[in-house]
Amino acid sequence: MSLKWSACWVALGQLLCSCALALKGGMLFPKESPSRELKALDGLWHFRADLSNNRLQGFEQQWYRQPLRESGPVLDMPVPSSFNDITQEAALRDFIGWVWYEREAILPRRWTQDTDMRVVLRINSAHYYAVVVSQGLLCPGHKL
Template sequence: MSPKLSACWVALGPLLCSWALALQGGMLFPQESPSRELKALDGLWRFRADFSDNRLQGFEQQWYRQPLRESGPTLDMPVPSSFNDITQEARLRNFIGWVWYEREAILPQRWTQDPEMRVVLRINSAHYYAVVVSQGLLCPGHKLR
């Protein structure tokens, strides 16, 4: 391959990959604009790993139905981060299984007043599988997409 053609692929490759993801239903990283308002949820979140034998205690006891701290001890966990690298606790460092994060957020008033307002939750670094539960965040009739 010629150097000019190679340089063209280096420049166009990421752009074409982004387009391919968008066409497959993926979402490009949103940018703040006059018509798009962003709210970052970075910071400290309440966190707990499900250390039960079957790793399903959180689902069985429905930890998502009440504040996480009411169903047992939690840690303050920075987001974004890798929970395996934050503490010095060996069983968390080597943990594989369900973990629970919880964060309360105040949404801009205009997001909750208009049921036609489209609100999209973008999770940047959930690996493998994620379940998202929303409680009391939206006005009646409003759907989180």
């Protein structure tokens, strides 16, 4: 292969990688460093599938305004995982629709005291669409 073609393949490879990152949102996996703190939120979360006929009961009854367990029964669901594969219930195995996850977390003090702190929530595996609601997550003036 000539030097000219090698250079073309290198340039094309970089272009394709850039396009793939742009299509995926462009965020690399973060690494802990002196200037970056990480907080993993994996573990057991409260979980509830919206099994109503229209799959909108959670929004209509505003399940996000109170602890999820107060709106009905919840399961402890490991995150990361695929809820479809965790239980033996056919209703969850074949479920398509809105599901609700809830987790309380204690944040590093610096995140809540420094109003100039940029906090980024990275969701590694939300399929199709996700809505994130935070209650008491940040101090006034913070943006997520």
